[in-house]
Amino acid sequence: MSFRATVLTLYPEMFPGALGISLAGRALERGDWSLETVQIRDFGLGRHRAVDDTPAGGGAGMVLRADVLAAAIDYASAAGDERPRLLMSPRGKPLTQARVRELADGPGAVIVCGRFEGVDQRVIDARGLEEVSIGDYILSGGEPAALVLLDAVVRLLPGVMGNEASGGEESFENGLLEHPHYTRPPEWEGRPIPDVLMSGNHGKIAAWRRQQSEKLTRERRPDLLEDRGI
Numbered sequence: 050m051s052f053r054a055t056v057l058t059l060y061p062e063m064f065p066g067a068l069g070i071s072l073a074g075r076a077l078e079r080g081d082w083s084l085e086t087v088q089i090r091d092f093g094l095g096r097h098r099a100v101d102d103t104p105a106g107g108g109a110g111m112v113l114r115a116d117v118l119a120a121a122i123d124y125a126s127a128a129g130d131e132r133p134r135l136l137m138s139p140r141g142k143p144l145t146q147a148r149v150r151e152l153a154d155g156p157g158a159v160i161v162c163g164r165f166e167g168v169d170q171r172v173i174d175a176r177g178l179e180e181v182s183i184g185d186y187i188l189s190g191g192e193p194a195a196l197v198l199l200d201a202v203v204r205l206l207p208g209v210m211g212n213e214a215s216g217g218e219e220s221f222e223n224g225l226l227e228h229p230h231y232t233r234p235p236e237w238e239g240r241p242i243p244d245v246l247m248s249g250n251h252g253k254i255a256a257w258r259r260q261q262s263e264k265l266t267r268e269r270r271p272d273l274l275e276d277r278g279i
């Protein structure tokens with residue numbers, strides 16, 4: 050069974066979007082993963098197919114209704130569907146490479162994209178939605194966040210990346226940022242490639258990369274080292 054993504058959104062035309070080209074797009078065509086969108090408005094109420102309403106307690110903006118969203122979720126993810134149900138949300142747990150890998154190892158994901166001020170808390174609780182954030186900033190909707198999450202997942206699926214080896218050495222895979230890269234020409238605008246990389250000594254090269262990786266991580270992301278207990 051290949052990875053199956055179902056995205057609940059008010060803007061299905063945003064999908065597959067960037068995921069329809071390059072690696073992810075070719076993998077989609079091959080059937081290495083599948084993508085289905087569900088238009089939340091199809092479950093809207095009344096002649097105008099209303100999906101939102103004013104916030105209880107007052108305040109600005111609109112809130113996605115629990116009853117409408119629940120109907121869409123129940124349609125997209127019937128009993129027995131083992132895929133995790135995610136809600137893209139700035140209040141969620143920040144997405145990590147570890148969670149991305151778990152998702153890629155699983156059957157797929159049902160992804161709810163919020164809009165407006167967000168969604169009624171009761172549907173989050175009642176349908177066990179896992180809130181996932183892609184960073185500490187506010188998007189106008191969950192769709193770009195869902196595209197980001199799926200991009201990160203799809204490149205890890207078997208057969209998607211041409212060079213399988215590159216996956217394991219990437220930033221975050223070993224809890225560190227990746228070392229710098231260089232390619233031809235050997236000198237550019239007076240800047241040479243570090244000698245060690247031209248030495249052909251694989252042991253030394255590996256040690257240099259490791260040391261660069263640790264240095265960069267210490268300088269830029271000391272929090273990652275703390276997470277590893279270093």
Ligand code: SAH
Pocket residue numbers: 136137138139140161162163164165166167168181182183184185186187188189190191192194
């Ligand atoms: N009022 C909310 C923000 C709503 S933004 C708050 O202050 O927390 C509208 C929708 O965009 C959200 O429901 C969510 O689905 C999506 N979104 C915005 N920022 C996001 C982020 N950093 N990560 C994931 N989803 C995000």
